[in-house]
Amino acid sequence: MANQVYMDFEKPLMELEKKIEELAELSREMDLSKEIAKLEKRAEEMRSEIFSNLSRWQTAQIARHINRPFTLDYLKLIFTDFTELHGDRLFGDDHAIVGGLARLDGEAVMVIGHQKGRDTKEKVFRNFGMPNPEGYRKALRLMLMAQQFGLPIITFVDTPGAFPGIGAEERGQAEAIARNLREMAGLTVPIIVVITGEGGSGGALAIAVGDRVLMLEHSVYAVISPEGCAAILWSDGTKGAQAAEALKPTAKDIRELDVIDEILPEPLGGAHRDHEAMAKTLHEALSRNLKELKGKSGEQLVEERYQKFRKMSRFVE
Amino acid sequence: MAWFKRDKAPMAVKDEKKVKVPEGLWTKCPSCGESLITKDLEANLNVCPKCGHHFRISARRRIDLLLDAGSFSEYDAGMVSVDFLDFKDSKSYQSRIDAAVAKGGSKDAIICGSGEMEGLKVQLAVFDFSFMGGSMGSVVGEKITRAIERGLEEGTPVIVVSASGGARMQESILSLMQMAKTSAALAKLKAKGLPFISILTDPTTGGVTASFAMLGDLNIAEPKALIGFAGPRVIEQTIRAKLPEGFQRAEYLLEHGMLDMIVERSEMKATLHRVLTMLCRVAA
Numbered sequence: 001m002a003n004q005v006y007m008d009f010e011k012p013l014m015e016l017e018k019k020i021e022e023l024a025e026l027s028r029e030m031d032l033s034k035e036i037a038k039l040e041k042r043a044e045e046m047r048s049e050i051f052s053n054l055s056r057w058q059t060a061q062i063a064r065h066i067n068r069p070f071t072l073d074y075l076k077l078i079f080t081d082f083t084e085l086h087g088d089r090l091f092g093d094d095h096a097i098v099g100g101l102a103r104l105d106g107e108a109v110m111v112i113g114h115q116k117g118r119d120t121k122e123k124v125f126r127n128f129g130m131p132n133p134e135g136y137r138k139a140l141r142l143m144l145m146a147q148q149f150g151l152p153i154i155t156f157v158d159t160p161g162a163f164p165g166i167g168a169e170e171r172g173q174a175e176a177i178a179r180n181l182r183e184m185a186g187l188t189v190p191i192i193v194v195i196t197g198e199g200g201s202g203g204a205l206a207i208a209v210g211d212r213v214l215m216l217e218h219s220v221y222a223v224i225s226p227e228g229c230a231a232i233l234w235s236d237g238t239k240g241a242q243a244a245e246a247l248k249p250t251a252k253d254i255r256e257l258d259v260i261d262e263i264l265p266e267p268l269g270g271a272h273r274d275h276e277a278m279a280k281t282l283h284e285a286l287s288r289n290l291k292e293l294k295g296k297s298g299e300q301l302v303e304e305r306y307q308k309f310r311k312m313s314r315f316v317e
Numbered sequence: 318m319a320w321f322k323r324d325k326a327p328m329a330v331k332d333e334k335k336v337k338v339p340e341g342l343w344t345k346c347p348s349c350g351e352s353l354i355t356k357d358l359e360a361n362l363n364v365c366p367k368c369g370h371h372f373r374i375s376a377r378r379r380i381d382l383l384l385d386a387g388s389f390s391e392y393d394a395g396m397v398s399v400d401f402l403d404f405k406d407s408k409s410y411q412s413r414i415d416a417a418v419a420k421g422g423s424k425d426a427i428i429c430g431s432g433e434m435e436g437l438k439v440q441l442a443v444f445d446f447s448f449m450g451g452s453m454g455s456v457v458g459e460k461i462t463r464a465i466e467r468g469l470e471e472g473t474p475v476i477v478v479s480a481s482g483g484a485r486m487q488e489s490i491l492s493l494m495q496m497a498k499t500s501a502a503l504a505k506l507k508a509k510g511l512p513f514i515s516i517l518t519d520p521t522t523g524g525v526t527a528s529f530a531m532l533g534d535l536n537i538a539e540p541k542a543l544i545g546f547a548g549p550r551v552i553e554q555t556i557r558a559k560l561p562e563g564f565q566r567a568e569y570l571l572e573h574g575m576l577d578m579i580v581e582r583s584e585m586k587a588t589l590h591r592v593l594t595m596l597c598r599v600a601a
Contacts, residue, residue, distance in 0.1 A: 162527075162546060162547065163555075164546075164547035164548075164551045164552045164555045164556075165547075165552065165555065165556055166552065166556065166558075166560065166561065166564070168546075168547075169545050169546060169547065169552070169564075169565060170573050171573070172531070172573065172574070172575050173527070173546050173547075174526035174527040174530075174531045174545065174546035174575075175531040175532075175575060177496075177527040177528075177546070178496075178500060178526075178527050178528050178529070178530075178531040178532050179531075179532070181496055181497050181500035181501070181528055182500040182501070182503050182504045182507070182532055183504070185497070185500060185501035185504040186501075186504040186508065201484075201493065201524075202493075202496065202523075202524055202527040202546065205493055205496060205497060208497075209497050209501070221490055221493075222489050222490055222493070223484045223485075223486060223488075223489050223490060223492050223493040223524070224484075224486055228551070229486055232486065233406040233407070233486070234406065234407070246402070246404050246405060246406065246489075247402075247486070247489045248402050248489055248490075249489065249490070253490075254490050257401075257490060257491060259490050259491070259494060305501070306501050306502075306505070309494060309497045309498045309501050310462065310498060310501070310502075312491060312494040312495075312497075312498060313455035313456075313458055313459050313491060313494070313495065313498070314399055314401040314455050314488075314491060315396055315397065315398055315399060315454075315455045315456045315459060316396070316397055316399055317393065317395050317396040317397070
């Protein structure tokens with residue numbers, strides 16, 4: 001892929017892929033297909049070797065990759081008729097959370113998700129995917145609307161966390177997150193949550209209480225970011241790698257604790273390498289899960305959702 | 318720089334001549350600096366008689382202050398945390414749990430039970446800040462959820478007194494899920510029309526604030542309590558600016574519409590009883 005952004009641990013792969021590109025350039029003048037095929041095979045092996053032995057910190061890097069598909073990318077690739085709806089009707093419109101009506105397989109749904117930016121300007125516009133209280137309140141407004149019209153809710157989670165700002169505190173971000181947790185628990189329509197990138201703490205959970213919680217293979221989900229954790233435990237925010245190991249935030253880790261229902265495999269090298277392939281996998285999973293949930297009554301959904309989260313703990317007595 | 322310099326070595330004071338002050342006889346008020354006789358301070362509900370500073374108090378003492386004498390019966394006292402992630406920083410989580418339990422207070426960061434408040438039955442959950450900073454892991458989340466469920470079964474109001482640094486990092490994703498679990502239980506309580514009162518004491522931050530602590534039908538704070546989601550240091554580092562005076566203090570939150578009222582410790586029980594009897598439509 002052109003303009004590939006490589007992560008540190010992909011360096012040997014980067015060199016190899018560059019060489020392949022160079023050879024491809026040269027092959028206009030002479031036949032190098034044999035050499036190229038050989039290198040392609042080597043690259044493929046290297047890719048599967050790197051990506052089957054990822055450390056938790058490396059996984060966190062993939063989860064944050066700049067070219068990773070974001071909510072609006074999935075909206076284009078999976079849904080039709082997306083109509084964005086803005087504002088919390090209380091204070092403003094948060095650009096770090098987007099939402100609106102859309103069709104999945106022709107049927108109307110409400111889609112809500114965190115949104116990050118790719119270039120500097122958009123990153124700032126999206127506040128790096130860190131919501132203010134208005135984001136959670138907009139999300140709740142749309143979820144209640146979905147309930148009113150009997151539409152299933154699909155949320156995409158991808159945020160470093162809630163925005164630690166003065167205004168966010170003054171306008172009650174804790175209250176906004178808390179309210180969403182309580183209200184989502186009681187919604188009588190199906191809710192499917194997908195952790196697509198970074199599931200960062202309360203800012204993630206505020207739209208992540210669902211009947212099904214799916215997680216992309218290289219996404220992460222934790223109570224605090226590795227850097228934040230390191231800053232508290234070792235007073236050193238650069239020890240993120242160590243903290244990531246301790247927090248066990250990968251899809252595999254989370255699955256073992258029964259917090260998620262399903263891990264969605266990513267294309268080799270990560271979702272950022274092939275948006276279409278990732279979207280296809282995600283589309284299939286959404287359709288399948290929604291079909292299962294649609295037969296349930298509102299009351300049944302609420303009770304099963306309660307029991308699902310009720311069980312999430314480990315202790316002895 | 319000192320104005321006067323001491324040329325000679327200070328006079329040696331012989332040990333036996335020192336006036337021996339028994340440990341803990343005096344307590345210095347961190348707010349006004351006044352030296353207070355600890356016994357007097359305790360008699361004054363651990364509130365500085367000079368400036369009104371509310372000292373942090375233990376969960377047991379809080380229960381004594383809120384409930385009728387002898388009415389408290391504790392639930393789930395034996396529940397303990399486990400280090401299911403094998404979490405290690407400078408020490409392992411297990412060794413931190415063991416050390417906190419060995420202090421001899423409670424077995425985790427919360428004490429729950431039922432009791433009576435001027436004869437009115439309530440479910441009461443009180444955080445113990447001295448146990449790992451009152452952090453919420455599986456045990457805290459489970460005990461609060463059970464307290465709410467008991468409220469549902471018995472048709473009684475539920476009161477949670479928070480004093481917590483937030484979610485317990487050592488339980489990573491499961492501590493985050495306690496926020497969802499406790500809030501979901503509150504959804505049920507609300508649907509059944511039973512009151513939930515959240516009392517926020519110094520400090521109440523992080524995932525505790527962003528779940529049940531902000532979901533009270535009434536949110537009541539003690540004076541000057543630190544209440545927020547993000548820690549002040551994190552905010553300062555993010556925005557690279559100084560925080561406004563009184564930021565994240567109870568008075569500041571009251572002004573921003575997040576609290577119903579600030580109530581002094583000496584008035585808490587009477588206030589709770591007054592509002593609960595009205596919410597539960599009990600005759601005065």
